[in-house]
Amino acid sequence: MSNYSQKVTLTEKGHVLIPKVLRDNLGWSLGDTIVISLNTDGNLLTLESYTGQQGNENMRGVIDNWGRLTLPKEIKECLGWGVADILILLQAIEGKKAFLKRFQQYESKCVICKTSEVIAKINNSGACKQCVETLRKSLAV
Numbered sequence: 787m788s789n790y791s792q793k794v795t796l797t798e799k800g801h802v803l804i805p806k807v808l809r810d811n812l813g814w815s816l817g818d819t820i821v822i823s824l825n826t827d828g829n830l831l832t833l834e835s836y837t838g839q840q841g842n843e844n845m846r847g848v849i850d851n852w853g854r855l856t857l858p859k860e861i862k863e864c865l866g867w868g869v870a871d872i873l874i875l876l877q878a879i880e881g882k883k884a885f886l887k888r889f890q891q892y893e894s895k896c897v898i899c900k901t902s903e904v905i906a907k908i909n910n911s912g913a914c915k916q917c918v919e920t921l922r923k924s925l926a927v
């Protein structure tokens with residue numbers, strides 16, 4: 787899906803730096819309006835140039851003089867993204883689009899048994915269903 791990826795940090799003001807190399811790849815300039823849309827799973831943003839047609843005003847941002855894009859508050863709330871979250875910026879091979887998603891810092895395997903898929907997360911670690919049940923039972927005694 788992508789031939790470019792870059793980790794970026796969400797700032798206090800909701801800025802995300804769009805590196806120059808990516809702006810050049812996509813043909814984006816400082817001052818350009820970017821349309822930000824949320825995918826159906828609610829975990830990935832699509833960024834593309836505004837052509838005068840897509841979306842509503844709340845779902846657009848302008849690339850400022852420092853190459854930063856401000857993410858709308860509604861989107862951050864919807865995704866649960868906050869200050870200092872590490873995001874990954876990806877460039878789509880087809881079309882002049884980029885994607886933005888949260889970098890998964892936790893392990894995808896259970897920290898207790900190391901084998902099963904995580905269902906519950908605590909900070910950056912996760913536990914599987916069986917281990918959570920075992921813990922729950924041990925507490926209930």
Ligand SMILES: [Zn+2]
Pocket residue numbers: 896897898899900901902913914915916917918
């Ligand atoms: Zn487990």
